[in-house]
Amino acid sequence: SSITYLVSRFAFVRVLASDPQIKTLSLLGSIDGQQAIISVEKTAFPVIQATDAEPSSKKQKLVDGKSFLTCQSPTFDINELVTSLKVINHNDIYHWSLGLLEQNLETNPAVKLNLVYPATTTHIKKYDTQKYHFVQETPEVYTRIVKPYIESMQGDRIQWVRNILYCGKEKENVVFREDNSEYGYVLLPDMKWDGINIDSLYLVAIVLRTDIASLRDLNETHIPWLESLRKELRTKIPQHYENRIASDELRIFVHYQPSYYHFHIHVANIKHSGLGDGIAAGKAVLLEDVIEQLKYLGPDGFANKTIGYVIGENHDLWRAGLKEEQEKLL
Ligand code: M7G
Incomplete structure (x- = not known):
């Protein structure tokens, strides 16, 4: 429906x-x-900075077939953006007020709405307000507690990933698809992105191979593969968006723990800080740092490393034993 x-x-x-x-x-x-x-x-304001702006003759720009509001400083009209002001107060040279936004579903939507339906208990627990803790996951804790959990999470929960990889779901939005079996991946807009505003650009690269559930499964044999992925993301994305974002304006990272255990890489505009804990230390690990660490971790790679991260009390792993492990640490 x-x-x-x-x-x-x-x-x-x-x-x-x-x-x-x-x-x-x-x-x-x-x-x-x-x-x-x-x-x-x-949503963020759909403003293109004067430095990025198209020649001033063009007021609307086509982005992926959608029109995109541009403003060419200094002709930007605040009265086209904000209407109906109501004064809160003023004092000397200071004025503050409330207003209504001029909005447009195609070019300037006011809100992004996501629905999960039917939602599982795992979803509800993830979104729910909760207390967070810093944990250190040793290789032993991984094998005993985390690995069985991951295996239990690889069924229906990643159906959306299989839909993208094998069933053409979301194919109209795919930015790039490489079907070569060893290096294959699909790069597409993340469900977190409104698809309009480059300032909040957020893409996800999902690899075709199914043998890597998370960061934990990476070792030195994966370096050439990750390195080629890294290069492709940093070249193909600026090209695709006509250089409205530069290669070094992309924050490329993986999550540990991720919510979905099929290896995928997050790509966000470095300007986009409104991602909650999604880019925080204790959750996001930069792809470049992953590759660099693999050069030093030895043949077993991350399987041998104690990994520190932040986890919520609602997470099944907290109840499955991470809580008790933390109590032993100090
Ligand atoms: P994660 O690190 O496993 O989870 O990343 P989290 O960041 O949600 O904690 C999975 C990424 O895939 C997230 O950035 C999600 O927003 C994104 N994502 C999740 N689903 C279910 C979909 C989907 O159906 N389509 C797309 N395009 N992205 C999704």
């Missing part, structure tokens, strides 16, 4: 989380008796 129809039937249960800094809200509810999560995020 269409997202419009599903959202119209959403019956609110409770607020899972709200973040005033990154302006997001996650709600738990149900749709026709099954659990659903709606997350809404206020």
